[in-house]
Amino acid sequence: MKKLLKDQLFALLLGLIDGILTVLALATGHVLKHGETPITLSLSLKVAFATAVSGACIYFFSEYSRQRHRLIHAEKQLNLATHGRLATTHIGRQILRETLWGVLISSIFNFAGGMLPLSTAMIFPQAQWVAIVIALLMLVLLGIGIASLVYGNALAWSVSLVLAGAFVAFIGYKLNVV
Amino acid sequence: MGIRQILLDVDKARERPEIVDIATAIESVDCVEGLSIVVNEIDMETVGMEITVEGEDLKYDEIVAAIEKTGAVVHSLDQLLAGKKMITPVHRSR
Numbered sequence: 001m002k003k004l005l006k007d008q009l010f011a012l013l014l015g016l017i018d019g020i021l022t023v024l025a026l027a028t029g030h031v032l033k034h035g036e037t038p039i040t041l042s043l044s045l046k047v048a049f050a051t052a053v054s055g056a057c058i059y060f061f062s063e064y065s066r067q068r069h070r071l072i073h074a075e076k077q078l079n080l081a082t083h084g085r086l087a088t089t090h091i092g093r094q095i096l097r098e099t100l101w102g103v104l105i106s107s108i109f110n111f112a113g114g115m116l117p118l119s120t121a122m123i124f125p126q127a128q129w130v131a132i133v134i135a136l137l138m139l140v141l142l143g144i145g146i147a148s149l150v151y152g153n154a155l156a157w158s159v160s161l162v163l164a165g166a167f168v169a170f171i172g173y174k175l176n177v178v
Numbered sequence: 179m180g181i182r183q184i185l186l187d188v189d190k191a192r193e194r195p196e197i198v199d200i201a202t203a204i205e206s207v208d209c210v211e212g213l214s215i216v217v218n219e220i221d222m223e224t225v226g227m228e229i230t231v232e233g234e235d236l237k238y239d240e241i242v243a244a245i246e247k248t249g250a251v252v253h254s255l256d257q258l259l260a261g262k263k264m265i266t267p268v269h270r271s272r
Contacts, residue, residue: 074191
């Protein structure tokens with residue numbers, strides 16, 4: 001399991017960041033403009049499910065096409081005369097399998113990343129803005145986590161992610177999607 | 179006449195397949211009793227290997243197919259030993 005998560009770190013981070021940012025974009029307008037209408041479980045599930053499904057499709061098509069393109073590149077390096085030959089070998093099945101695992105992991109973390117802030121809004125119906133704070137806090141923690149993984153600057157990573165989150169939240173507030 | 183030993187020049191992309199996967203694929207072919215894989219060239223994108231396979235009655239086509247199924251490419255058959263007796267090749271010196 002640990003190895004799978006390590007191999008699928010890209011999918012995990014993509015899912016988590018996508019889930020949090022999408023929720024910020026979709027829910028900020030609702031929370032700040034219609035605070036009197038509480039976020040329900042049904043709304044939370046709908047938003048988290050929609051982001052997870054769209055994230056899964058985006059991940060599958062972009063990652064699988066990227067991997068197939070890398071196979072074409074490898075074919076050129078190996079001087080293979082026919083294109084698409086490597087895709088019919090074990091490697092072709094391997095990249096499809098890895099991509100599907102990535103889709104699963106990305107979807108789970110996408111759903112969790114979306115559901116967690118919205119759940120707090122359900123717990124505190126009088127202070128729904130807590131959802132936005134929790135989402136931004138999650139981005140801070142994520143920044144610290146990424147920094148420790150890549151031996152980077154935790155402050156720089158956290159601030160960058162929070163700025164991205166704040167920007168997306170501002171757009172969501174202006175557009176007032178949900 | 180049974181083929182007893184073959185020496186193949188094989189290339190693979192750096193990332194995939196793993197050398198262990200290639201060895202496992204060759205080993206799964208009937209009549210293969212042993213093999214060795216020696217990496218002799220590492221490029222930016224590719225890895226060149228010399229693969230020696232030994233057995234009593236090797237099926238050359240099946241071995242090549244097994245290697246290519248993993249995603250590696252057989253470039254040439256560089257040496258072949260066959261017959262009842264194993265003969266040590268004598269390399270001509272000029």
